Amino acid sequence: DTEVTQTPxxxxxxxxxxxxxxxxxxMGHRAMYWYKQKAKKPPELMFVYSYEKxxxxxxxxxxxxxxxxxxxxLNLHLHALQPEDSALxxxxxxxIGIWDEQxxxxxxxxxxx
Amino acid sequence: xxxxxxxxxxxxVPEGAIASLNCTYSDRGSQSFFWYRQYSGKSPELxxxxxxxxxxxxxxxxxxxxxxxxxxxxxxxxxxxxxxATYLCAVxxxxxxxxxxxxxxxxxxxxxxx
Numbered sequence: 001d002t003e004v005t006q007t008p009x010x011x012x013x014x015x016x017x018x019x020x021x022x023x024x025x026x027m028g029h030r031a032m033y034w035y036k037q038k039a040k041k042p043p044e045l046m047f048v049y050s051y052e053k054x055x056x057x058x059x060x061x062x063x064x065x066x067x068x069x070x071x072x073x074l075n076l077h078l079h080a081l082q083p084e085d086s087a088l089x090x091x092x093x094x095x096i097g098i099w100d101e102q103x104x105x106x107x108x109x110x111x112x113x
Numbered sequence: 114x115x116x117x118x119x120x121x122x123x124x125x126v127p128e129g130a131i132a133s134l135n136c137t138y139s140d141r142g143s144q145s146f147f148w149y150r151q152y153s154g155k156s157p158e159l160x161x162x163x164x165x166x167x168x169x170x171x172x173x174x175x176x177x178x179x180x181x182x183x184x185x186x187x188x189x190x191x192x193x194x195x196x197x198a199t200y201l202c203a204v205x206x207x208x209x210x211x212x213x214x215x216x217x218x219x220x221x222x223x224x225x226x227x
Contacts, residue, residue: 031213042201042217043157056213090156098207099145099164102215107156 003027004105006091012111015081021108023074023091032074033102034066035090043090043104049074050096081112116140117204119218127226132189134221136202139183146178146185147215149201157201161187192225199223 004025013019025032031050035043048056049068063085065077074091088107094100117138126132134148145164149157161176163169163185169176175188185204189196202218 033213040220042203042219045214048213050213058214088156094213099162100205100213101145101147101159101162103159104149104156109154 004091004093004103006089006105006108008108009106010109010111012113013078013081014113015083017081018077018079020078021076021089021091021110023076023105024072025074025091025093025103025105026072027093027103029093029103030071030096031094031100032068033090033092033094034064034074034076035092035104036085037088037090037107047076078110081110083112086110086112115218116216117202117218119200119202119221121219122222123224124221125224125226126192128192128194130192130225132192132196132223132225134187134189134200134202134223136185136187136204136218137183138185138202138204138206138216140204140206140208140216141180141183142208143180143183143204143206145205145207146176147203147205148174148176148185148187149203150196151199151201151220153199189223192223194225194227197223197225 034046047066067075091105092102148161163176199220203215
């Protein structure tokens with residue numbers, strides 16, 4: 001059983017909608033990640049939070065807005081998305097240290113219409 | 114040259130055989146290496162990680178690392194049809210200022226035939 005949970009499992013939204021993706025981890029990890037994955041491609045890093053502070057933003061468009069309310073929770077706020085943003089959005093968490101294996105949640109399948 | 118390279122496959126093996134998946138990387142400073150299994154439509158699942166040269170075994174899985182040759186492999190013994198999936202190799206080069214970003218291969222598709 002995964003200890004990283006994500007809601008919702010599926011989301012369909014229009015280009016003018018505002019929605020949020022949620023992630024929770026129960027592993028005591030202090031780094032959390034958002035990835036985007038398109039079909040037949042590896043995951044693409046979007047954001048990293050370390051100790052609840054944004055430490056990496058991989059030049060993601062501002063229509064994606066991350067938030068880390070506490071060490072267990074991670075949100076991704078979505079606004080004015082484009083159809084090409086349709087993808088599997090993955091949350092992951094890891095310890096902070098040299099040996100920092102990343103564990104993924106089940107993902108949210110997002111479709112933008 | 115891609116930073117992390119894998120054969121895309123598909124790699125096809127009969128049930129009960131050994132599946133051998135290979136990955137090469139370009140950054141000599143890389144320190145941690147991961148193998149993820151991903152079923153179609155699902156999220157990546159971490160199945161092995163290795164940090165030191167040599168072999169690391171966990172059940173039917175063995176990861177092998179050779180830093181001098183910049184090569185990491187995954188062996189799956191007694192392959193089962195349930196092992197049919199895409200296997201992603203990921204490497205952390207621990208670059209200054211961005212030591213949390215994994216570099217991913219494109220994945221190898223494995224098919225285990227009953």
